[in-house]
Amino acid sequence: MLGRRFSLIRRQQRCARSLRRCHDPGAARRKWRVGPQPRKDAWREFAASFVNAGLVLPPKLEQGKAEPADVGELVAAEAKEGAAALLLPQGQALSFAGKCRMTCLYGTVRVFGFNITPEQPPYNLFSPPTHCALTIEALPYEAPEKSKKEMKLEARATLRAHHVLREARCKLMKSFRPLCSMVLLERLDTPVTRFILSHPNFSHIFRVKRQRSLCFTPENAALASTGIGKQNSESGLLMSESTGLAIEELIQACQEEDDGCPVILVCGPKSVGKSTFNRYLINLLLNRLPCVEYLECDVGQTEFTPPGCVSLINVTEPFLGPPFTHQRTPRKMVYYGDTSCEQDTERYIDALKYVFGSYRKEAPLVVNTMGWVKGAGLLLLIDIIRLLSPSHVVQMSAEDFKDMPQLTPEYIRFTAGLYTKGKPQVKHKHLDLGETEDWRLYEGQRELHTLTSEHKLLCVQPKFPGAGLAGEARVHSSVLRDLAMLGYFGQLQSPEMESVIPVHSLVPYQVPFNAVALWVIHADVTPTHILYSVNASWIALCRIVDEVKCQADGPVLLTQTPTCDCLGFGE
Missing domain, CATH: 2.60.120.1030 (Clp1, DNA binding domain)
Incomplete structure (x- = not known):
């Protein structure tokens, strides 16, 4: 018994020495130094901290004192x-x-x-x-x-x-x-x-x-x-400092009635967050305003309509989901018929002018633009800014994106666009254009009259991962376009029925063939093959204001693409 007791004591001493080394790693190096020594019972306090780990007891609150503030968990x-x-x-x-x-x-x-x-x-x-x-x-x-x-x-x-x-x-x-x-x-x-x-x-x-x-x-x-x-x-949504500052300034501008209704144009390269910025901004504005106007200029990634449309819509409800969950009927819409306007920029400008003409300046306008900002795309963006005369231009760009210059008022004033000329930097002595200028188109010899108002440039750099990198987007843009089309056709489903009705099982509208005019966009089709191209195709249902001579035995074949109101879509 005595030997066992001595071994137990030696084991306790070794444990105490190891605890002292753990508590103070430099103790071994300071063993022969002269100076004050630690208290003999210091290691006991350190050992007690290991024994009572996880049992931290709060001090008792004194009677009559309030409890400390606690944010709490959800x-x-x-x-x-x-x-x-x-x-x-x-x-x-x-x-x-x-x-x-x-x-x-x-x-x-x-x-x-x-x-x-x-x-x-x-x-x-x-x-x-x-x-x-x-x-x-x-x-x-x-x-x-x-x-x-x-x-x-x-x-x-x-x-x-x-x-x-x-x-x-x-x-x-x-x-x-x-x-x-x-x-x-x-x-x-x-x-x-x-x-x-x-x-x-x-x-x-x-x-x-x-x-x-x-x-x-x-x-x-x-x-x-x-x-x-x-x-x-x-x-979730990651807001950079520049994004927050720009949104704060835009909200303040929309609340001031002295300067009229602001026109806010948002531009930038692909996958930089333009649509997300627009949704968040409009939701914030709807907290203070009854409605906000929205002009869709991006035919590839539309917000409220199927792809290929230029539209103007009055927004009264918040965006609480992606575009395919809130497809709506615009106030004015033109079907351009392609997800990119590179092949026919002139008709794209005509469609934009036609839709923008319906804006009555009764509410702030948010303009969404394309992500095509290189080469001819940048020149087209300059034309759009001159045409719409925005009060604010929000230029979004990734940190390493160098292909897009800052769209300052001076740059827009002096730089030539795709169809418009820049203002000469040396003004003629006997020529005073005043507040309006005559921007003459290079092609077609038409004139585009705009007001050369001074816009305020707000530069925004998003900080979310993959900003500005189209290849690192969450999902391919073609998938989002397919979802938007399904979201549009999903509105035809009956709310009372739990089962899904296929599109070909829905009761179609019928009109006589001689009351229909047909035209295939962006392709040359012989008249004898037009009905083949219509079969099982995505069709825009439009209303032509001009009188068209009807044929007794079949549809009217148009000779060019008209710029007219699009009322909806069929298949």
Whole structure:
């Protein structure tokens, strides 16, 4: 027994020496130095810190003192079948993938720039992996003049009114804090999404991929019941400092009524984030304005219509998803018929002038342009700026993109475009053009009258990964065009029917052949083969104002492409 006791003592001494070396690695080197020695019981305190690791006890609060402020974490609970209630403390946010319907129950939240309060209706949220993830963010709001108990009673009554299960109510109210926000997320199924998901190539478009860094918690299980999955915050919208400053200045300009309605033209190379910038800006403006006008000049990646269109639309509802989820009927639209205007820039300019003529300057106008900004594309962009006379030009460019000069007012004034001449830098002594100038077209000998207003240039450099690199986009542009066309045809599905009706099973409209005029765009087709080209093709349904002589036995064959109103599409 004695020997065993001595061995135990020696083992404890060795353990103490090792603990001292761990606590102070330089102790061995300072062994023979002269100086004050550490206390003999210092190692015991260090050893006790290992024993009590993870058992950090908070100090007891003194009686009468307030509890320290705690931001808290978001809490999600299954509210009912296919629905979840989410509590977001002030400053917290949820980035997600999938689709759902959101109702704000308490407080104020922001989704992609748009503020939502309990007084507003439910909104459909679409967050596929083809675009940056949507984020539900709890916003600070003015606290009502009520006690915490009264606010909790009000929040509990709201949850009960929306038939949230008692267990979920208890879980949320246990974490309730003043100035928090609560939303109800429900599983979403629309005719458009049903039609898109019925195609095998896009059946996975809203599938939620679980993040490796996120563990499967009860909160994630509650969110999964609604068809969404939590994502990392980096997958959401990433705002650079220059983007925030530009948006702040544009919002202030749109709120000032003295200068009229601003015309904001957004330009830049492909895959730099122009469409995302436009959606976010318009959502922010809709928080303060009843509507915003939107002019689509990018025939390759359109926002509200199928590809190949130049359109003007009055926007009154927020963008809470990609273009294929919010296809709408524009106020004015011309079908150009191609995803690029390189082959016929003159007709593209004619279509743009025709559509822009419907803008009445009753609301701010946001102009989306093409990503073709090299060579002739840059010259065409100069012509567009002269034609539209924007008050603000937002020039977006990647950090290493050097092919596009800064579009300052001086550069636009003196540089020749594709069809317009620049202003001579040496003004003639006897020629005073005043505020208007006559820009003479090089081709066709036509004149394009514009106002040479001075625009303000706002340079923006996005910071999201792959900005400006078209090859590193989330999905190919042709896939997005196919989705936009499916989204358009999905509007023909009946909301009452759960099954998808094929397009060829829909009841078609019928008109007599002699009331139809046909023309094939961007291709030369002999008259005897035109009906073959029409069969099973994408067709723009347009209205020609000019009188056309009808034929008794068949359709009228046009001799050129008219610039006229496009009312819709058929197949």
